[in-house]
Amino acid sequence: MAGVVEELVKKAGGCAVIDGGFATQLEALGADINDPLWSAACLITKPHLIKEVHMQYLEAGADVIISSSYQATIPGFLARGLLLEEAEGLLRTSVQLALEARDEFWKSTLRKSKPVYNRALVAASIGSYGAYLADGSEYSGSYGDDVTAEKLKDFHRRRLQVLATAGPDLIAFEAIPNKMEAQALVELLEEEDIQVPSWICFSSVDGKHLCSGESFGDCLQILNASEKVAIVGVNCTPPQFVEGIIREFKQVCSFFLIFRNRKSKLLRARRQQQTKKAIAVYPNSGEVWDGRAKRWLPVECFGRKSFDVMARRWQEAGASLVGGCCRTTPSTIRAVSKALKSRNDQ
Numbered sequence: 282m283a284g285v286v287e288e289l290v291k292k293a294g295g296c297a298v299i300d301g302g303f304a305t306q307l308e309a310l311g312a313d314i315n316d317p318l319w320s321a322a323c324l325i326t327k328p329h330l331i332k333e334v335h336m337q338y339l340e341a342g343a344d345v346i347i348s349s350s351y352q353a354t355i356p357g358f359l360a361r362g363l364l365l366e367e368a369e370g371l372l373r374t375s376v377q378l379a380l381e382a383r384d385e386f387w388k389s390t391l392r393k394s395k396p397v398y399n400r401a402l403v404a405a406s407i408g409s410y411g412a413y414l415a416d417g418s419e420y421s422g423s424y425g426d427d428v429t430a431e432k433l434k435d436f437h438r439r440r441l442q443v444l445a446t447a448g449p450d451l452i453a454f455e456a457i458p459n460k461m462e463a464q465a466l467v468e469l470l471e472e473e474d475i476q477v478p479s480w481i482c483f484s485s486v487d488g489k490h491l492c493s494g495e496s497f498g499d500c501l502q503i504l505n506a507s508e509k510v511a512i513v514g515v516n517c518t519p520p521q522f523v524e525g526i527i528r529e530f531k532q533v534c535s536f537f538l539i540f541r542n543r544k545s546k547l548l549r550a551r552r553q554q555q556t557k558k559a560i561a562v563y564p565n566s567g568e569v570w571d572g573r574a575k576r577w578l579p580v581e582c583f584g585r586k587s588f589d590v591m592a593r594r595w596q597e598a599g600a601s602l603v604g605g606c607c608r609t610t611p612s613t614i615r616a617v618s619k620a621l622k623s624r625n626d627q
């Protein structure tokens with residue numbers, strides 16, 4: 282784990298709290314995100330709301346806040362008629378707004394007698410190529426035959442460079458739906474020699490595979506090989522799958538070597554974890570987006586357990602960072618923070 286994350290996780294008592302759905306809360310404050318740029322449209326129209334959402338999550342107890350750049354892309358801004366410098370400027374603004382919120386909030390908590398908060402970290406969000414396409418491939422992982430790892434690297438390169446030099450504590454690659462994109466990101470981090478520690482989180486619709494149907498194990502091997510990747514995990518995945526996914530990430534694979542001599546049989550086991558990296562999980566609320574009807578379908582039953590109760594189990598299963606994604610709110614994060622931190626006080 283990178284030093285800065287290790288320190289935060291330790292200060293948070295073993296499990297740091299990530300914020301909740303960013304676009305969700307922006308919409309709750311009245312922003313219109315029905316736009317090809319989704320929540321990033323507010324970088325142009327309503328930057329003050331972006332800062333307010335960050336403040337609300339900090340107030341709720343988030344130890345890590347994620348910037349508004351998930352669907353902010355240079356081609357997306359150019360298509361909106363902006364110049365290249367303006368597009369790059371907006372990427373920097375997304376990190377700046379989160380840093381300002383963090384610094385202002387931290388200053389205000391220092392004035393209080395009993396500090397109950399940690400100084401939060403800012404993660405610069407980078408959504409998948411599919412999020413940019415906004416054609417559903419974000420959740421199918423199918424980019425078509427003409428998309429190669431090189432093409433994905435070229436798509437991600439400039440945005441990564443700009444965000445990495447804007448001063449974030451972390452880079453958060455979010456909802457990565459397939460193995461080729463994971464491979465492209467790891468190569469890009471090395472090629473550009475990015476010094477800011479990264480997390481790479483996958484998305485899953487069945488709890489057993491990435492959205493593409495590829496195995497977590499294969500993708501983790503790719504991420505394990507990179508020192509630039511400090512944290513691995515899943516986000517925007519139904520919460521009922523998360524405990525199983527953490528266990529799968531932590532799963533111990535055993536290789537049995539059998540030696541025989543004339544009479545005896547010696548069994549030796551070599552044990553190996555799927556990953557030793559820190560694990561971050563920040564699932565969605567479990568509601569399902571009905572694209573045709575353009576509405577959220579209610580949460581599928583997951584044993585009536587509430588998000589904060591599940592968050593404790595995720596920590597027990599081995600997650601070091603826990604938060605929420607789409608359709609979770611500051612009240613979700615307040616409950617998660619209370620559940621995880623009250624346990625630490627005991």
Ligand SMILES: [Zn+2]
Nearest residue numbers: 517565606607
């Ligand atoms: Zn999400």
